[in-house]
Amino acid sequence: MKLYYAPSACSLASHIVLRELQLPFELVRVDIRAKRTAEGDDFLAINPKGYVAALTLDDGQVLTEVPALLQYLADLRPEAGLAPPAGSWERVRLQELLSFLASEIHTGGCALLFNPRVPEDAKPFFRERLGMRLDGIAADLDGRDYLLGERFGVADAFFFTMLRWLPHLGLDLARWPVFGAYMARIEPRPAVRDALAAEAA
Ligand SMILES: N[C@@H](CCC(=O)N[C@@H](CS)C(=O)NCC(=O)O)C(=O)O
Structure with missing residues (x-):
């Protein structure tokens, strides 16, 4: 490959x-x-x-x-x-999460803020919307180590990748202390x- x-x-x-x-x-x-x-x-x-x-x-x-x-x-x-077995209900939950990360956080959030062709005066709206989506993930992460529970999985590899972008997009990671702890768990792998x-x- x-x-x-x-x-x-x-x-x-x-x-x-x-x-x-x-x-x-x-x-x-x-x-x-x-x-x-x-x-x-x-x-x-x-x-x-x-x-x-x-x-x-x-x-x-x-x-x-x-x-x-x-x-x-x-x-x-x-x-x-790294993913629940194909065909299981837990796998459906993973697919739900990956779809959300791909559409709402990646393409509909970070990618728009990175895009130099998106007018600057539109960016505060996209930043605020992305921040709200991240608030939801932060609430879900509270009290658990990884997005789907106690075990690192593929969704964590994706979300970790995007969290690294936030400081470049005008979003301060300090707003979500739970993300700092989450990244610190993943970085040493x-x-x-x-x-x-x-x-x-
Ligand atoms: N829907 C695609 C999006 C991929 C994507 O946006 N990749 C970016 C880097 S994170 C890229 O290669 N951008 C170059 C371009 O759009 O020309 C996926 O999930 O893989």
């Missing part, structure tokens, strides 16, 4: 999960503005949607979209417990440290 990534982008979530599961993979950096890979390929020929993360499988298929990638990877090593180090290299 090859994971196409950009440093600290949403692809970090899949990168962390690949390392958590100790799956063999190659990492290929993408210039997401120029749409070229570090291998010199046209990234649009690999993922016509033009964004990371993209995962090429050993049979040549390309898989995209964070919620699909995370669940696909978790199911390659179900014994690691060897897979997380290794993924961050590899992306910073």
Whole structure:
């Protein structure tokens, strides 16, 4: 497998999960503005949607979209417990959470605040709306270690990735002390440290 990534982008979530599961993979950096890979390929020929993360499988298929990638990877090593078993009610809850993170926090929140083409005078509205969504997650996290309970899982890899963006988007993490404690629990994980180090290299 090859994971196409950009440093600290949403692809970090899949990168962390690949390392958590100790799956063999190659990492290929993408210039997401120029749409070229570090291998010199046209990234649009690999993922016509033009964004990371993209995962090429050993049979040549390309898989995209964070919620699909995370669940696909978790199911390659179900014994690691990074996602509840496919078909279970707990898995439906994970899908609910991943959909919320992808649509409300990522695309409908952070991505709009990062986008230089979104007018600056619209950003306070998006910032406030994102803050309200994060208030809800903070309330859910109160009294538990991870988003779905006491065990780190794929949704945590995704949410951790996005929490790292907040200081760059005009949102002060100090507003949610529970997030600081949550990140401090996740940061020391060897897979997380290794993924961050590899992306910073
Ligand atoms: N819906 C996609 C969104 C992916 C996405 O927005 N990726 C960003 C980085 S976090 C990107 O590559 N942006 C470049 C672009 O949109 O041109 C997913 O879930 O994977």
